Amino acid sequence: MFTKQLNNKWLASLVLAAGAMAAAAQAAAATIEDVLGRKVEVELPAKRVVLGFYAEDYMAIGSEQAFDHVVGLSRETWEGWRPASWALYTQHRPGLKDIPDVGEVEAQTFSVEKVLALKPDVVVLADWQYKGLGLDVDRLEQAKVPVVVVDYNAQTVERHVASTRIIGELTGQQARAEQIAGDYQQAIVQIQQRVKAANKPKPRIYVEFGNKGPAEYSFTYGKNMWGAMATMAGGDNIAAPYVEWWGPINPEQVLASKPEVVVFSGTESGKSATAMLMGQGVERATAVERLQGFTQRAGWSELPAVKNKRVYAVYQGASRTILDASMVQFLAKALYPDLFADLNPEQNYLDFYKKYLPVQPQGTFTASLAE
Incomplete structure (x- = not known):
């Protein structure tokens, strides 16, 4: 009887160890270089994400399932700035309305306290948000919350492609990201080549x-x-x-x-x-x-x-x-x-x-x- 109990405990320990190993395999520490050249260590794929901007990009690149892991959102940058788009998406996915709002940088309502309360694995910010937050970024990093910066506002091929690949890494959708980035590059190259040739x-x-x-x-x-x-x-x-x-x-x-x-x-x-x-x-x-x-x-x-x-x-x-x-x-x-x-x-x-x-x-x- 005693031996049987030991065997059961041993089997249970094996199961727990296997589960821990599987979880570790699914989320492993990695270093991402963001668009500012900052080296940021993040658990990938990210399981708890606070998203500052570029919600459609995050969904397109990471797939809709990526939003299963978005635990905080700067809601004004979507609902407030593009209400018709917000209505379209929330009609399809009502759960978007339940994602906590962390405030908006330009309106000076962004709350570090709200972000920290959500215990995110990573905060994803637009370049303009990162610059606008100033010392509040230091507060996040002092609390051991990684901050990754992406940028589509610059409208350069380099930053568009880099941002797309970063989101691909964060969501575990690298192949999808490469396809999207490649399509973008090809479209821009086609334009520039024709214009150059026409002279x-x-x-x-x-x-x-x-x-x-x-x-x-x-x-x-x-x-x-x-x-x-x-x-x-x-x-x-x-x-x-x-x-x-x-x-x-x-x-x-x-x-x-x-x-x-x-x-x-x-x-x-x-x-x-x-x-x-x-x-x-x-x-x-x-x-x-x-x-x-x-x-x-x-x-x-x-x-x-x-x-x-x-x-x-x-x-x-x-x-x-x-x-x-x-x-x-x-x-x-x-x-x-x-x-x-x-x-x-x-x-x-x-x-x-x-x-x-x-x-x-x-x-x-x-x-x-x-x-």
């Missing part, structure tokens, strides 16, 4: 966030987001000498620069009743009507872009993401219509959802005054 003068382009409507100029973009994408697509960004990242530009400077292509970005809502509307649930006729309103600004009738109906609209939510290769395609087609007549950028954008995401948006994501 044409770079068309002057102006991009503005149309959230304030025609009556008030909103901010434009210099080195990042739509500014970087316009440059990547082969355009001469008229704002680049005057705006470093994003911010307002003197309206007189826009008129003096005589842009040949003008692009307004928009979301599903805006600060004005005449704001540029784009995105989920937006009718194409409505988008084109709003776009037309911007051409009525004082002095704009003389702009080459307006005279030639080369005025376009894009979805703001389709920037600063691995999904935005199609938006670079759209800008390239607006700049060089003869070089990219074979591309259907909006369909390519929607096809990414079909391939990598569990929802399918319906609405208007690109538009043209010529429609």
Whole structure:
């Protein structure tokens, strides 16, 4: 009887040891180099993640199952900034609403205490969030919480690819990440090779966030987001000498620069009743009507872009993401219509959802005054 009890205890110990070994095999310490070149030790794949930004990217690269391990979310960057997208995803996956909110960096509501209470394996931040948090990052690291920085806002091939691979490592989806990163690189290389081979003068382009409507100029973009994408697509960004990242530009400077292509970005809502509307649930006729309103600004009738109906609209939510290769395609087609007549950028954008995401948006994501 005593021997039998010992054998049972020995077998139980073996089972526990095997379970511990399996758990260790599933999550092992590894060193990740983030986009800032920081070496960060993380248990991979991460089981408890606080996500600051890039929720769609995290889901596309890591698969929907990656959100089974997201224990905290900066909810304002999704629900507040893109409410129609949030509604679409929460209708599909209601449990997203139950993920604790840790606050938002720009609004200064981000709470280190809330993050620590969630006992995360890792906190994933956008570059702008990491910089905005300042000393609060030190508090997280002093509490032995790894912080990994990714960056799609820079709109460079290097950072897009690096960020995608990092998310692939964090979620254990390296092969999926390589496929997505490879598709992105291929799309950008195709654009740049065609533009280079054509050897044409770079068309002057102006991009503005149309959230304030025609009556008030909103901010434009210099080195990042739509500014970087316009440059990547082969355009001469008229704002680049005057705006470093994003911010307002003197309206007189826009008129003096005589842009040949003008692009307004928009979301599903805006600060004005005449704001540029784009995105989920937006009718194409409505988008084109709003776009037309911007051409009525004082002095704009003389702009080459307006005279030639080369005025376009894009979805703001389709920037600063691995999904935005199609938006670079759209800008390239607006700049060089003869070089990219074979591309259907909006369909390519929607096809990414079909391939990598569990929802399918319906609405208007690109538009043209010529429609």
